[in-house]
């Protein structure tokens with residue numbers, strides 16, 4: 051099969067198509083003929099050598115795919131050859147074939163294309179795990195989503211709005227903020243022009259928000275604590291500007307704050323399976339009714355994975371970037 055090879059710590063232009071043996075599904079796995087693969091920021095970090103995949107993972111890039119089941123392992127009960135699925139992979143999605151745990155596959159929601167389905171697993175499972183599985187976000191709550199126009203951000207806005215929460219976002223320009231507004235954000239903060247603490251205080255009459263979903267870290271961490279209301283929660287899903295800071299934790303005590311976070315990839319297969327079940331029950335019917343659909347910014351051929359990474363690194367995109375492998 052063809053797959054995308056990358057060297058550790060390399061530039062986007064070094065991503066190249068190579069040939070490798072097609073993997074076979076293990077007992078509880080399915081082999082997927084990939085139609086589309088999602089591009090995610092963790093792929094970029096892995097290519098740069100800043101994010102090491104777990105030792106058990108496939109070393110190739112690619113955390114999510116959609117396609118057709120080609121072969122199933124001998125103990126697989128949920129899927130058969132020919133089924134169309136989207137899947138969270140343990141690496142290896144930038145390829146013509148990819149294996150996935152049978153529990154980490156989901157049916158393509160009725161009415162969605164394979165391209166749309168490929169945009170779901172990583173973002174929807176991450177947002178489900180961090181905002182909904184622990185019941186942090188529900189009707190009447192307020193959420194501040196940093197990086198509102200990212201794949202994760204657009205998903206968080208839509209799912210939070212779907213359950214009746216109010217959403218504020220930060221983004222780096224007016225165009226991105228307009229996209230956030232169209233997906234349901236009601237408070238738009240251009241962080242290059244306005245301090246987000248001032249904007250949150252103004253939008254909430256000084257009360258603060260119930261939840262902050264943050265991928266920036268660094269100097270944002272102390273400001274996030276300031277932006278939270280009593281009993282609020284800071285949820286950290288990445289540290290684009292660093293995880294080491296010298297901050298005053300007094301607000302944690304005074305406002306009874308929760309500081310939490312998680313990373314999807316490090317979870318056990320069983321834990322991922324439970325999250326996927328929860329997500330499917332709560333939001334697959336919503337997708338099938340045509341709501342909370344993923345925003346796809348660009349689709350590029352697998353061979354142009356380097357261009358897709360360069361686009362993501364430019365941060366000029368809004369929503370998902372996909373690789374087209376072999377549309378079914």
Ligand SMILES: NC(=O)c1ccc[n+]([C@@H]2O[C@H](COP(=O)([O-])OP(=O)(O)OC[C@H]3O[C@@H](n4cnc5c(N)ncnc54)[C@H](OP(=O)(O)O)[C@@H]3O)[C@@H](O)[C@H]2O)c1
Nearest residue numbers: 090091176197200201202221222265287288290312313314
């Ligand atoms: N914990 C988990 O399980 C998990 C799973 C998946 C992804 N993630 C993380 O979630 C984040 C979003 O992922 P994604 O795939 O949706 O990526 P993405 O679309 O590239 O989003 C990154 C966003 O962060 C914003 N940003 C703010 N400060 C930045 C900085 N210093 N450098 C780069 N971007 C900055 C950018 O928007 P502006 O231009 O508006 O600043 C950009 O839209 C990533 O950090 C990723 O690592 C975490």
